[in-house]
Amino acid sequence: MKKVLVAGGAGFIGSHLCEFLLSKGCHVTCVDNFITGQKKNIAGIKSPNFKFVEADITQSGSWSEGQFEEIYNLASPASPIDFEKIPLKILECSSLGHRNLLELARKNDARILFASTSEVYGDPEVHPQRESYFGNVNTVGIRGCYDEAKRFGEALSMAYHRQFGTKIRLIRIFNTYGPRMRETDGRIIPNFFMQGLNGESLTIYGEGQQTRSFCYVADMCEGMYALVQSEETRPVNIGNPTELTVLEMAETVKKLTGNTKPFAYKPLPENDPKMRRPDIARAKDVLKWQPRVSLEQGLDATLKYFKSQL
Template identity: 50%
Template sequence: MRVLVTGGAGFIGSHLCERLIARGDQVVCVDDLSSGRHDNIADLLGSDRFEFLHQDITERLDVEGSVDAVMHLASPASPPDYLRRPLETLAVGSRGTENALRLAHRHGARFVLASTSEVYGDPAIHPQCEDYWGNVNPVGPRSVYDEAKRYAEAVTFAYRRALGVDTGIVRIFNTYGPRMRADDGRVVSSFLVQALSGEPLTIYGDGSQTRSFCYVDDLVTALLAMMESGEAGPINCGNPQERTVAELATLVGEIAGCPVVTEHHDLPQDDPTRRRPDIALARTRLGWSPQIEIEDGLRRTAAWFASRPEEVAAAAADLRGGQLGAPHDAQPGGHDQHAALLAG
């Protein structure tokens, strides 16, 4: 197959490109490198089955030759990124998704949208299943990401119903692993940065809010299963093992080999109190469930961060200085909103 991956130089996108190349596919990676990194795909550039296009898909999506599948992952995904770039986040979820759908329509290609558990907002139903419509604040600070993805889902189904495009939607829950940016503001990366730097771990609220963490290799397997299926979705893909943020902090401390010292701040606005996927559909329709235990995944991720001491030191300095993770009370668009780190 010849597969187009938007956001292919990002955290998840680069792992997907790598897996596609390893199994013998041709890959066209499209990224504007606004949150993705060239280093993530450096090892793939020597392959004659890999092509990198530096493009902003909100402006255009030009690809020569045939395309068999479009995997649409392009979007800021961590709270600091989408709070710092709200208009760009809305644009890639709307215009970018439409451009990717048009390309899939022209080529008769399978289209898979990487959506998010954020479409459920702060859920009133637990665990979250695909027929739950969510509890989302459409004008809150997080809405630029939540509503961008909700629109992306709507336009994906519109292309399916109106034009017959072969589409599928995956709702991705919290995913972690190597190639996460140390400064991306998500809870796993921030805890690891602080633990490896001997800093207190920042917890918002009392730490009782829950998340479910899926290792990136498992998530990529789910994306490939969706690409090869005829499922329309949406289908939840994540790890149903629920943990509190306080429990995660303790586990990170154990893996980093350091005593856990925490600092507590107020919860950010609209921060979900619970997050856990019901993956019954993924099991029955895709034959998928996560295989990698969080202890193993965190060790691999910690080792990856430890191999990048300068990046970790810079991120730790930002956390100390409040550039990431300051208490959240600002209006949308301000840098103070990096406080939403535990939402990622």
């Protein structure tokens, strides 16, 4: 039985990944400090092959002495609300925290996946975004703490790979959605669903003409797993290339939730990306991966979840 560590496993994507890895027959140790994760996300995991350790990856502890064959590092706050509230924690996760995990991977000769992000492309001047694009990031802007942390995490991973031969895997995750997103997370999907279901106006930033591409969480877990099983050490975009304007998504969620209020328009936040769509040619070619869950199916499952949380 393969021994796997999931850092950030009590979060939205992490909790789905823990379940996915258990279904693949792995022994899963989940480390999380609940800074943005939720106990309820992992409360339903009853498998004897699942172990939870409450710990902060920026500090060493008993978890950092375990034996693992694969390490998935998802531990980082990821919502724009967190960029304002806890920027130092965000910077520490992908620097100190990721270095602790890289050390563990080096000692264990384990594969280690770093959950990077489409945010490394910043407000992109290239569309769709392919991995060879270096990005357009404002280091001193409000999103800088997150974007630069993830860029540093990629660079740190590469340094371990070059210096010690560590088996790194770099996934650039594009907007992912599904059940277990925090209701008060501030990200577009929970915002729209909670406002829609509570009978409030859906908030549109700017005119809503900015685009996003939404990947269902089950497809994301498949992509992460496929990347770790592969020999690919270059960054790989994982996301759904179906692109929508924010206004189109708002209209869809408004209809799904039966909301009748007019939209509330607010100014666009600083450095908000104007367009976002992954070029997934590398994932298709190297991993034979592509998303399978349609937007309709994904939004339906997400609607059921948010309804159950009211």
